[in-house]
Amino acid sequence: MHILITGANRGIGRALADHYRSQGHTVTATARSPSAGELALDVTDPGSCAALGAHLEGRPIDLLICNAGLYLDKGQSLESGYPAHMWAETFATNVTGVFLTVQALLPQLRAAKPAKIAIISSQMASHTNAPGGSYIYRASKAAALNLGRNLAADLAPDGIAVGIYHPGWVRTDMGGDGATLSVDEAAAGLSDRFAALDMAMTGCFQTWDGRDHPY
Template identity: 65%
Template sequence: MTVVITGASRGIGAGLAAHYREAGLDVMGTGRSLTADITLDVTHPSGHTEMAQALGDKPVELLVCNAGVYLDKGDDIETGYGADLWAQSFATNVTGVFLSIQALLPNLKRAGSPRIAIISSQMASSEHAPGGSYIYRASKAAVLNLGRNLATDLKSEGIAVGIYHPGWVQTDMGGDAAAITVDEAVSGLTRRFAALSLATTGCFETWDGRAHPY
């Protein structure tokens, strides 16, 4: 079984890659670092082409779209949220996800029961709207919408798509005060990915298995 994980150089992505390697699976982790299995900046279309070329005809059973940025943390509504941050955030958190999926569609179609896991956030929810972090919230809401629509279009291809809130995790993004460790997030997320099927495609779930409000 081959697993491809974007943003696998640190945090949750690195934890997921380690988990699947320990399970004996073939893992290809991407990152902007030259030490990644596949060097990929998800904002560069050419990088996705190179990723697909590196994988060749290899079937991909699980694609985890994990690469993401949170550039507007702590910004003030009066002076922050610059246009450049909007562009950079959507290029990574939304367009980058779509390009990864688009590039690896042939590989996913070659697999027996292919699955796509998109890491979004509880901050994507329109029902839970406490304010602030407008760019990050908007980008994660957009990728939730993207995942839901891809689930509809790819179901006929036999590809299941799930969207997940990984929890508030103790990473560089989440901070030391976050509620759960990377190991806890990985343990929960991998169970969610394993349970994903065409019967549950389009789901928006938390790391610990609860349906999340849209």
């Protein structure tokens, strides 16, 4: 398979790239600031996304993993925090960036026959997980979930399955040292979910370990 992963220079993205390469797949890893041979891709920049699409012209993509994401609003104060620029930056990456990436790579996805899109969201996207705080991140991941559901509907005639996933609480820069999962555990679980994704499941919202998550 040819697998493209955004945000693959660290954390879950890098672990997924290593996992798939170890299985013999062809991996195109991308990052805003490449550090280990990734292709440069700023998912917030339409020109960067278009350039990647042109670079990959004629190369079908079997699995697109939209992993790039930001969590900037930890510990923000309701009274004085959550500045407008933080909302804009987060949504540009976590939501618009997913759409621009998919849009730019539609020819490669349609050429794969069949293809899959995996969107990394979060359990914090769910209306059932709303304890307060982290308003920007929660809202952006809820929007990514909604985006994925609607992409699933529009891409169904093309035979492109779309899944949305909670990767677990993972020990990364974002998840922190107290998280319960290693990046390798999360990557292994997610890869199993992506392998199981098909048109019968398109639009699903699942956890890394295979449980259906409430929307």
